Amino acid sequence: MADLADDVIGRASAGDIAAFEEIYRYHAGMVYRVALRMMARVEDAEEVTQQVFISVHKHLKSFNGKSSLKTWLYRITVNCSLNTLKARKRHVEVAWVEGFDPEDTHDNVRETLTRGEIHQQITDLLEEITPDQRACILFRTQEGLSYEEIALTLGINVNTVRSRLKRAREALLTARTRKGVAV
Amino acid sequence: MNCQQTQDLLLTDFLDQQTNPEQQLQVHQHLKDCSVCREQWASITAVDATLKNVPSPDGPSPYVWERIADKVQARPASWLDVVQENLAGLIEGFKPAWGYGSFVGAMLVVLVVVLPLVVQQQHQAATADREYLLQLVYADDKNAGDGDVSDSGFVVDHLL
Ligand SMILES: [Zn+2]
Numbered sequence: 188m189a190d191l192a193d194d195v196i197g198r199a200s201a202g203d204i205a206a207f208e209e210i211y212r213y214h215a216g217m218v219y220r221v222a223l224r225m226m227a228r229v230e231d232a233e234e235v236t237q238q239v240f241i242s243v244h245k246h247l248k249s250f251n252g253k254s255s256l257k258t259w260l261y262r263i264t265v266n267c268s269l270n271t272l273k274a275r276k277r278h279v280e281v282a283w284v285e286g287f288d289p290e291d292t293h294d295n296v297r298e299t300l301t302r303g304e305i306h307q308q309i310t311d312l313l314e315e316i317t318p319d320q321r322a323c324i325l326f327r328t329q330e331g332l333s334y335e336e337i338a339l340t341l342g343i344n345v346n347t348v349r350s351r352l353k354r355a356r357e358a359l360l361t362a363r364t365r366k367g368v369a370v
Numbered sequence: 371m372n373c374q375q376t377q378d379l380l381l382t383d384f385l386d387q388q389t390n391p392e393q394q395l396q397v398h399q400h401l402k403d404c405s406v407c408r409e410q411w412a413s414i415t416a417v418d419a420t421l422k423n424v425p426s427p428d429g430p431s432p433y434v435w436e437r438i439a440d441k442v443q444a445r446p447a448s449w450l451d452v453v454q455e456n457l458a459g460l461i462e463g464f465k466p467a468w469g470y471g472s473f474v475g476a477m478l479v480v481l482v483v484v485l486p487l488v489v490q491q492q493h494q495a496a497t498a499d500r501e502y503l504l505q506l507v508y509a510d511d512k513n514a515g516d517g518d519v520s521d522s523g524f525v526v527d528h529l530l
Contacts, residue, residue: 204439204442204443207442208435208439211435211438215429215430215434215435216426216429219427219429219430219434220426220427220429223427232430233430233431233433233434236430236434237434237437237438237441240438241438241441241442244438244442305423305424305425306424308420309420309421309424312417312420312421324421327386328418328421328422329421329422329424333388334386334388349382349383352381352382352386353378353381353382356381356382356385356414356417356418357381359417360410360413360414360417363413363416363417364413
């Protein structure tokens with residue numbers, strides 16, 4: 188994909204909707220991908236993508252450049268996803284209290300990535316780790332961010348990144364052994 | 371370097387290529403001599419490969435952009451946005467020191483801002499009522515041809 192023009196943020200913040208659409212086309216795939224891996228459900232990932240870009244539009248004037256926009260997008264995508272997961276957890280707890288079958292809720296929650304085998308595999312794997320660990324693993328393994336970039340994006344220090352990655356990988360290894368699957 | 375130290379590095383810096391040359395040499399040396407850690411390394415790289423080899427999803431449906439475009443075009447920045455943003459910023463600002471107190475802080479600010487407005491509004495309403503009654507009483511006095519506004523004012527205050 189062609190790189191974004193240098194003045195695209197300026198044009199978008201001046202009200203040029205075509206420029207804003209360029210920003211969307213360029214970054215939406217990344218935002219959606221992170222959101223989907225964080226939450227495993229297409230509806231949630233699309234909702235978060237929408238929230239993120241409406242927020243971007245409101246704050247266009249505060250971005251210094253394209254790199255600050257990208258860091259900010261990663262951060263807000265993870266934060267919106269964490270909020271959605273918290274809300275969903277509350278929802279599941281309420282459903283349990285009200286006597287719904289929790290198994291049904293569970294199936295509904297992770298309906299989408301089960302379509303392909305690979306997606307099933309990754310969904311199962313990522314469910315083994317906490318959302319905070321998941322964000323670190325995604326940024327490192329799938330987005331290719333360095334420890335420093337992850338720290339900056341999530342507003343945590345490098346040693347926290349390191350320990351979350353370590354715990355996440357330990358949990359993934361344990362799950363792999365337990366399930367006896369060739370992942 | 372013992373097994374624990376080695377495996378800590380295998381799970382983090384070594385896998386992520388963040389080790390310095392000296393650490394790298396030590397890890398390689400340990401792996402050469404230790405079959406347990408070699409096996410662990412094979413598992414770690416297998417899991418990492420699984421995560422890395424997942425194909426990217428197709429991307430959001432076209433409706434997502436349509437909804438975003440509708441919202442950002444239909445709703446230019448309003449005073450409500452400004453209030454929301456400032457309130458969010460305020461809550462964010464309180465977070466490190468206050469934790470859940472941020473909510474209390476925001477509520478206090480709302481009280482400080484809104485309460486005077488409410489009080490002022492009630493005062494204005496009371497003043498309007500007073501003037502209205504004053505008019506009635508004053509008109510009666512005028513009809514009587516012997517008006518004393520200050521006395522009438524006292525009466526009105528008493529009524530309110
Ligand atoms: Zn060893």
